[in-house]
Amino acid sequence: MIRVMIADDHQLFAEGLSQALDILPDTRVVGVVESGPALEAALETQPAEVSIVDIEMPGGDGIDTISGLGRRTNAIVVSMHANEEQKERAFRAGAKGFFSKGVPLLTLAAAVRAVADGQDLISLDETTRDELLEHYGQARLDPGAASLTEREKEILQLLAVGVSATDELADRLYISQKTVKNHLASIFQKLAVSDRTQAAIEAIRLGIARPN
Amino acid sequence: MIRVMIADDHQLFAEGLSQALDILPDTRVVGVVESGPALEAALETQPAEVSIVDIEMPGGDGIDTISGLGRRTNAIVVSMHANEEQKERAFRAGAKGFFSKGVPLLTLAAAVRAVADGQDLISLDETTRDELLEHYGQARLDPGAASLTEREKEILQLLAVGVSATDELADRLYISQKTVKNHLASIFQKLAVSDRTQAAIEAIRLGIARPN
């Protein structure tokens, strides 16, 4: 689980991004602050592998803050109006990544994973960087979840939308009830749970299935 | 369920906000677009009670777009650098709300509910507006969910974090297993479900409990 801190004075942006990253199975937002000094203070009590820092913030430039953070966290700088000069300053301040707020969410998520893994994205040219981000596009699932078969994932998706009875599952998948129970048994083992309720929750938590 | 469309050229902002609103039990983001014309096009095929529109967008000002929308949707204008002049223009274009991106997420959520309910926030002074938003602070839960008692919500919260066995629930709540089963029975009735798996999913979906 990658712990992420967000520093941005626009609450709507910060809280939205926070929710979005929290939904991903391998990232957790542990703090949202609205200024550079608040970021430093927050990291004292709550460590975070990655910090997403906006440049434009009141009470001190976001980049100045990063310089003082050292190796306490890996900083990714985001900017509304990204330009080369800002990127250069972010680089000198020790940021590991630099993005415009115009990038897709999943790109930023991949960057968070890459940076948490020790990669330094900021010194790469765009092409190389994007290739590297490809490798981090998928959330790293739990060891158990990774070994789920296609059919098992199908069953979990049905569970997560409320198809919980054995006979209904069998009907939907055109297989016998016994087979459904067998699949569930191996799902329980792989996810280390003991019934379908826990399996459904795990499926949602791991991002295999969505409830809504 | 309030259907919401988001128009903002900063994907990071739009997708983050989208996720955040989707988590709320009474709002659903049905589309995210990156320009004014795209908003008009999207509303043709996918109606939405409320549209959240950024002012600063490439290929046409967001406010110009609103004028052409008429009564197809209720527009809420958000701006990075909010000022009186922008607000005045938004008002004349028929927007129902105007907010800086510095407002908290829950304020915007309340505004979405208010506007979907037919309120016009933009002509109110700040004090009156905030008082009105108070009334819309809480998500309107389903009729069934609204009648849940405190104890029943406790049980749902435990279910949603994986405490699914009757004996474990009884231990956590210091009551007998029989009482747990009785509570569950009334939960099933109120949520119109038939087992704990569906109840747990409903609880997550309604925002009563969080899985992570």
Place this chain on the structure above:
DNA sequence: ACGATTTTGGGCCTTGAGGCCCATCATCGA
């Protein structure tokens, strides 16, 4: 072509889950 994995299915057995009806006690609003 061959071994591994996946998908399908069986039997058997035990216990837990859910349905239904009822009772007591406390709390709270009218």
Place this chain on the structure above:
DNA sequence: TCGATGATGGGCCTCAAGGCCCAAAATCGT
């Protein structure tokens, strides 16, 4: 003060759910 509601608990019954062991196709990678 008195119904209504909520929280607690009991009994009883039925069947679904989960545990355990096994096996035959199908698919897939090498």
